[in-house]
Amino acid sequence: VLARRLRLIFGLILFVYVGTHQLNHALGLISLEALETGRLVFLAFWRGPIGTLLLYPALLGHVNLVLWQLYRRRFLRMPRLELFRLVLGLAMPVLLTPHIFATRGANELYGLDDTYALVAGGMFVQHLDSAFVQSLLMLIAWIHGCMGVHWWLSLKPWYPRWRPWLGALALLLPTLSLIGFFHAGREYLRLARDPAWVAATFTPEAEHQMAVMLSWSAIASAVFVATVAAAFGGRWLRDYLNRRRGTIRLRYPPSRMVTVPVGTSVLDASRSAGIPHASLCGGRGRCSTCRVRIGQGLRRLAQPLVDEQRVLRRVAAPPNVRLACQLHPTVDLEVFPLLPAAVSVTESFLRPSYSQGTESEIAILFADIRSFTQLSEHRLPYDVVFMLNQYFASMGEAIQSAGGHLDKFIGDGIMALFGIDGDPRAGCRQALVAAANMASALESLNRTLEHDLAEPLRIGIGIHAGHVIVGEMGYRPAWGLTAIGDAVNTASRLESMTKEFHSQLVVSDDVAVQAGVDLSRFPMHTIQVRGRSSLLAIYALDDARHLSPILESAASART
Numbered sequence: 242v243l244a245r246r247l248r249l250i251f252g253l254i255l256f257v258y259v260g261t262h263q264l265n266h267a268l269g270l271i272s273l274e275a276l277e278t279g280r281l282v283f284l285a286f287w288r289g290p291i292g293t294l295l296l297y298p299a300l301l302g303h304v305n306l307v308l309w310q311l312y313r314r315r316f317l318r319m320p321r322l323e324l325f326r327l328v329l330g331l332a333m334p335v336l337l338t339p340h341i342f343a344t345r346g347a348n349e350l351y352g353l354d355d356t357y358a359l360v361a362g363g364m365f366v367q368h369l370d371s372a373f374v375q376s377l378l379m380l381i382a383w384i385h386g387c388m389g390v391h392w393w394l395s396l397k398p399w400y401p402r403w404r405p406w407l408g409a410l411a412l413l414l415p416t417l418s419l420i421g422f423f424h425a426g427r428e429y430l431r432l433a434r435d436p437a438w439v440a441a442t443f444t445p446e447a448e449h450q451m452a453v454m455l456s457w458s459a460i461a462s463a464v465f466v467a468t469v470a471a472a473f474g475g476r477w478l479r480d481y482l483n484r485r486r487g488t489i490r491l492r493y494p495p496s497r498m499v500t501v502p503v504g505t506s507v508l509d510a511s512r513s514a515g516i517p518h519a520s521l522c523g524g525r526g527r528c529s530t531c532r533v534r535i536g537q538g539l540r541r542l543a544q545p546l547v548d549e550q551r552v553l554r555r556v557a558a559p560p561n562v563r564l565a566c567q568l569h570p571t572v573d574l575e576v577f578p579l580l581p582a583a584v585s586v587t588e589s590f591l592r593p594s595y596s597q598g599t600e601s602e603i604a605i606l607f608a609d610i611r612s613f614t615q616l617s618e619h620r621l622p623y624d625v626v627f628m629l630n631q632y633f634a635s636m637g638e639a640i641q642s643a644g645g646h647l648d649k650f651i652g653d654g655i656m657a658l659f660g661i662d663g664d665p666r667a668g669c670r671q672a673l674v675a676a677a678n679m680a681s682a683l684e685s686l687n688r689t690l691e692h693d694l695a696e697p698l699r700i701g702i703g704i705h706a707g708h709v710i711v712g713e714m715g716y717r718p719a720w721g722l723t724a725i726g727d728a729v730n731t732a733s734r735l736e737s738m739t740k741e742f743h744s745q746l747v748v749s750d751d752v753a754v755q756a757g758v759d760l761s762r763f764p765m766h767t768i769q770v771r772g773r774s775s776l777l778a779i780y781a782l783d784d785a786r787h788l789s790p791i792l793e794s795a796a797s798a799r800t
């Protein structure tokens with residue numbers, strides 16, 4: 242974690258350096274004098290004691306930490322953008338070293354005044370290819386930095402609002418910088434027509450000093466290449482030794498088995514097997530999107546470290562949830578990735594703890610349009626869709642205004658959950674309020690569609706409460722929060738029973754008791770529900786709007 246933080250801090254210092262260097266280049270748009278004056282300001286800081294103390298440790302530290310993390314990665318398989326950024330980062334030192342040696346190095350060693358005229362002018366007048374290489378280097382450094390800053394900031398809640406502005410700035414700066422640099426280059430080429438200017442600018446002494454420094458820079462580049470090779474060689478050696486230590490097996494749903502060397506992170510295991518796995522922070526243990534629920538093997542896992550615990554606490558994860566990027570199991574394990582691979586950071590943090598799968602007591606409401614098949618017969622498909630959308634909008638509003646969660650629309654049916662945030666009593670009250678709201682909304686809808694319908698729409702509503710499993714389930718676009726369990730089946734059954742009882746609402750006594758309302762004025766029945774061993778007491782109401790005064794008096798009794 243410390244390594245990651247240091248890498249970020251070092252990266253930010255380098256990013257500011259590249260940004261200010263580009264600003265300096267952009268002054269070339271004004272004049273060569275402005276460019277040189279800008280250089281003096283730029284160097285006053287970056288060659289001063291503070292700038293030097295920040296810049297060079299940041300440069301060495303950032304590069305070495307990247308190589309260290311490259312060594313530590315179990316697998317090199319990574320998202321394409323991450324790979325692209327890594328390649329950019331590894332290309333930089335080779336391109337940058339000659340420039341550093343020929344400017345700062347020569348300045349320190351020989352006292353060479355590395356003016357823009359000497360360095361940039363030299364590129365345009367004597368080595369035009371190096372003007373393009375250095376421009377490319379600046380772009381590479383900027384893109385690499387922008388990607389890193391973007392990934393870092395994407396975890397901040399304010400970032401989405403600022404992103405368009407920062408993105409515009411990220412494009413504007415290199416554009417102005419490149420234009421300024423090449424504009425200055427054209428000026429130098431014009432000045433180079435004067436032999437006196439050439440002789441005064443590119444003195445043999447300066448040429449010699451820069452040539453010596455450039456030859457030394459080849460050694461530094463070779464050291465860098467050797468360090469990269471050592472990182473890859475170290476990986477190979479470590480993997481070889483790990484393979485001798487043995488392997489573990491990770492089971493993914495529904496029945497995928499992945500075998501990896503002991504100590505591989507779960508995220509790396511997913512990547513190595515090509516299993517899509519959300520990892521917005523790139524495995525840095527910051528975003529929580531890689532979290533997995535652990536099945537078998539949980540007891541034999543070591544406790545999460547402090548940083549992992551902190552992230553898990555932020556998303557209120559239960560004890561059987563871990564961060565895949567931080568978990569390096571040494572035993573066989575069953576893992577269930579919890580978020581879809583394409584989840585966003587905001588979504589990830591907004592997801593409540595129950596979305597990860599929990600057993601809780603809730604109220605479930607089912608509603609269905611009566612005789613919908615006859616209603617839709619002899620109608621144009623467009624009319625049916627229009628009518629259904631009107632109906633869903635009215636019912637959805639009625640449910641949500643009562644505090645319910647719309648689970649799904651199934652054909653002309655609706656399923657809604659109440660009390661999923663952990664208060665079953667409130668959930669039962671909300672479900673009854675929703676039923677009353679729905680009946681009122683249906684009445685208004687029937688008035689609106691009066692001329693379009695042969696007869697008014699009628700609905701049946703069933704409400705029951707009980708222990709169910711609530712969690713996000715599904716696959717890709719059909720992914721969402723839902724509930725499964727006996728209580729769900731029972732609520733659905735009660736909705737069907739509205740036909741038998743010729744009523745609009747069938748609600749179980751359990752719901753009435755939990756909601757604290759007295760429904761004894763309505764007919765009570767005792768029924769046998771398929772799949773339940775005991776009988777179930779229910780109330781059948783002709784019109785769910787009759788609940789309104791009862792709910793109101795119960796509410797005023799509570800207050």
Ligand code: FES
Pocket residue numbers: 519520521522523524525526527528529530531532564565566567
């Ligand atoms: S990938 Fe971000 S916390 Fe694991």
